[in-house]
Amino acid sequence: MNGNSETPVGNLESDAMNPETLRARAVRLVRVGILIAAIGYPLIAIVKGKALVEIAQLDGKPLQIEFAGGRLFLLDEGPSGNARRILMYRRPGRTPRTLCRGAGISRFATDGKWVYFLEFTAGTLNRLRVRTGNAETLVSGLVNPGDIILDRRRVAWTETHDHSVTGIHTVPALMPLTTLRVMERKSRPVQPRVLAAFETDSRQFNGELAALDNRRIAWLTIPMVAPTLSRGNLYTRALKGGELRTVSKDSGLQSAAARGTRVYWSAVCDEAANPASFATVYCTDTRKGSPSIFADWLPPAGKLFSVGRRIYYVSPTAAFRLLGDRRVTQVAEMKGGVGGLACLTPHNIYCVEQYGDPQGPKYRAMRYPVSGFAWVRNAVGRL
Numbered sequence: 001m002n003g004n005s006e007t008p009v010g011n012l013e014s015d016a017m018n019p020e021t022l023r024a025r026a027v028r029l030v031r032v033g034i035l036i037a038a039i040g041y042p043l044i045a046i047v048k049g050k051a052l053v054e055i056a057q058l059d060g061k062p063l064q065i066e067f068a069g070g071r072l073f074l075l076d077e078g079p080s081g082n083a084r085r086i087l088m089y090r091r092p093g094r095t096p097r098t099l100c101r102g103a104g105i106s107r108f109a110t111d112g113k114w115v116y117f118l119e120f121t122a123g124t125l126n127r128l129r130v131r132t133g134n135a136e137t138l139v140s141g142l143v144n145p146g147d148i149i150l151d152r153r154r155v156a157w158t159e160t161h162d163h164s165v166t167g168i169h170t171v172p173a174l175m176p177l178t179t180l181r182v183m184e185r186k187s188r189p190v191q192p193r194v195l196a197a198f199e200t201d202s203r204q205f206n207g208e209l210a211a212l213d214n215r216r217i218a219w220l221t222i223p224m225v226a227p228t229l230s231r232g233n234l235y236t237r238a239l240k241g242g243e244l245r246t247v248s249k250d251s252g253l254q255s256a257a258a259r260g261t262r263v264y265w266s267a268v269c270d271e272a273a274n275p276a277s278f279a280t281v282y283c284t285d286t287r288k289g290s291p292s293i294f295a296d297w298l299p300p301a302g303k304l305f306s307v308g309r310r311i312y313y314v315s316p317t318a319a320f321r322l323l324g325d326r327r328v329t330q331v332a333e334m335k336g337g338v339g340g341l342a343c344l345t346p347h348n349i350y351c352v353e354q355y356g357d358p359q360g361p362k363y364r365a366m367r368y369p370v371s372g373f374a375w376v377r378n379a380v381g382r383l
Helices: 019-049 372-379
Strands: 053-058 061-068 071-077 084-089 097-102 105-110 114-119 124-129 135-140 145-150 154-161 177-184 193-199 207-212 216-221 231-238 245-251 255-259 262-268 279-285 288-298 303-307 310-314 318-324 327-333 337-344 348-355 362-369
Touching (some): 061 105, 071 105, 084 105, 097 105, 114 145, 154 207, 177 216, 207 255, 207 262, 216 255, 245 262, 262 303, 288 318, 288 327, 303 337, 310 348, 362 372
Parallel strands (some): 255 303
Antiparallel strands (some): 071 084, 084 097, 105 114, 114 124, 124 135, 145 154, 154 177, 207 216, 231 245, 255 262, 279 288, 303 310, 310 318, 337 348, 348 362
């Protein structure tokens, strides 16, 4: 045997360069990437999605906030005493679009495609198309317009005027009279009709239109004088007419909401040593039954919302889902919330918070996600 002969020890072609090996490694890398994405992205969505989101720092004084059609709408008084504006936000952190300006804009309602708003000074009901920004006056000659509400078919609003004796213009004989008017949104020519009339203690409507659906409307009045002690009224009325029904007369009436045939309202807590320190939510079925306590010992100055099949109560300090039989679940802790400036969807709470020096407060619009779907949208920066 030749002593210089060598025994082969392996392939001259490296295994690392083998096409089969390369394909196997690529498949493994793709699988690992998919696994990381499948596990990691939901974790990121949960961590990032559960976080609070600052939608915008507001440069004016906020007056009303609403959410519809995937957009956030805000009515404010512009900086340095400028005219009021209705703003629309599409994404957090983006510059809002100004839909309209007017010194006398007092209240608005929107479905995301149209904005209906009251102009107090001019005494008009106006409609604005969100896509184009074109506005038109629907009804003029309104007297002290107050609140406004709409559903898919109708828009309703309040007006308040002196209830005087004919021919005597110096001293009103009775309390101011508020009328509730309603009209079909698609009716042309515009044909509003008076649905109800009731006495109030001020020429400025103090209360809220709480619910409007295909069958009836619900609203409440709150006394201007000593609102936490005086009795307010909660009314319902069928849209086709009939008897005006007083659902409740409660001390410290605060807010109301409706779902189906059931009506919910909040008032000061009679069981507390200081009734104004807590709130109680009552419920009744408009077809039958007497009022019962739905939830109690809630923070004061909250607002009720009916969202799908759920009832929420949002105060300046916390938000709760009300489960009935006095059971509640806290879904968010608010920080410096401004009472009444909040709106809800099935997935998020939108509210206005105050921060900074109380002598010169600043405001910001915030979002609190309350569902898994909201966490995902939150993570990708959607409104």
